[in-house]
Amino acid sequence: MTKTRHLVKHIYTADPSAHVFEGKIYIYPSHDIDAGVPEDDLGSHFDMRDYHVFSMDSIDGEVTDHGVVLDKKDVPWVGRQMWAPDAAYKNGTYYFYFPAKDKNDIFRIGVATSSSPKGPFKPQPEAIKKSFSIDPAVFGDDDGEFYMYFGGIWGGQLQRWRTGKFNPNGPKPDDNEPADNEPAMCAKVARMTADMLEFAEDPRDLVILDENGKPLLAGDHDRRFFEAAWMHKYKGKYYFSYSTGNTHFICYAIADNPYGPFTYKGKVLTPVVGWTSHHSIVEFKGKWYLFHHDSKLSGGQTHLRSIKVAEITYRPDGTIETLDGLME
Ligand code: FUB
Secondary structure: OOOEEEOOOOOEEEEEEEEEEOOEEEEEEEEEOOOOOOOOOOOOOOOOOEEEEEEEOOOOOOOEEEEEEEEHHHOOOEEEOOOOOEEEEEOOEEEEEEEEEEOOOOEEEEEEEEOOOOOOOEEOOOOOOOOOOOOOEEEEOOOOOEEEEEOOOHHHOHHHHOOOOOOOOOOOOOOOOOOOOOEOOOEEEEEEOOOOOOEOOOOEEEOEEOOOOOEOEOOOOOOOOOEEEEEEEEOOEEEEEEEOHHHOOEEEEEEOOOOOOEEEEEEEEOOOOOOOOOOEEEEEOOEEEEEEEEOHHHOOOOOOOEEEEEEEOEOOOOOEOOEOOOOO
């Protein structure tokens, strides 16, 4: 493989969540479209309406498009903007998790099921109770428990939930953010119920500490969580990776358990072409890969992105070598 390659060229795709199911790589991305909505800091231009699933037998191999697996018109609670999804497998069923704005324009997270990793997926009639914000990543631990990691600030509305209730007001998308010298807002984590359809507990804060054991500050834009949560396990440690949003890095932090606290460790990926950066990390046939996206194929248009893959390397101490977002 060259250092990186675009995987899908016939439609625009973003936010790839990759998993190994039935011996193949399955990718669950957003399906970017040009809906003609002007760009703003709330991400209104990301007005996606459905999802496709892709698979490949080998990392260099052909990518198969399995077509539309879930459409906005089939989900009764959804108003608009179907954003970054993920999938999980348990006991013969595949679960597809997706964020979307409800009819009140509040982001919620829904779930749909299928007997095949290819879908199509049948949605639950309601969003997951107590779900909010965006970018679900569902991680299955070795003991059989599953956890959802989620959240995203500005367009993802996390800052509007700081009191525990949704605050719809404010002239700017970021006006409920903490001050620069206050602890940064946290991603959220919740254990899933045995049937995978609900949260088994109220979502908790996923705290990221700096090298001195202090929570990262809201003003630390190069390191604090913004969106695009992902969890993987490597040599018994929990790796939480995420996007820093307005500084465009993919960073990671490590913990000894799925709830943390996590300690910041470094960058996985430097900025790509385009505003957003979003990823997943997965092991396949003994090697580790970063699935991500950029806007190169659309000439840099923020809302028209294309998914990619690149190999990642762990150093002997478990840290990850930083990849260049502009690599070819
Ligand atoms: O694709 C829409 C949003 O852009 C995602 O939910 C974010 O993570 C960012 O990639």
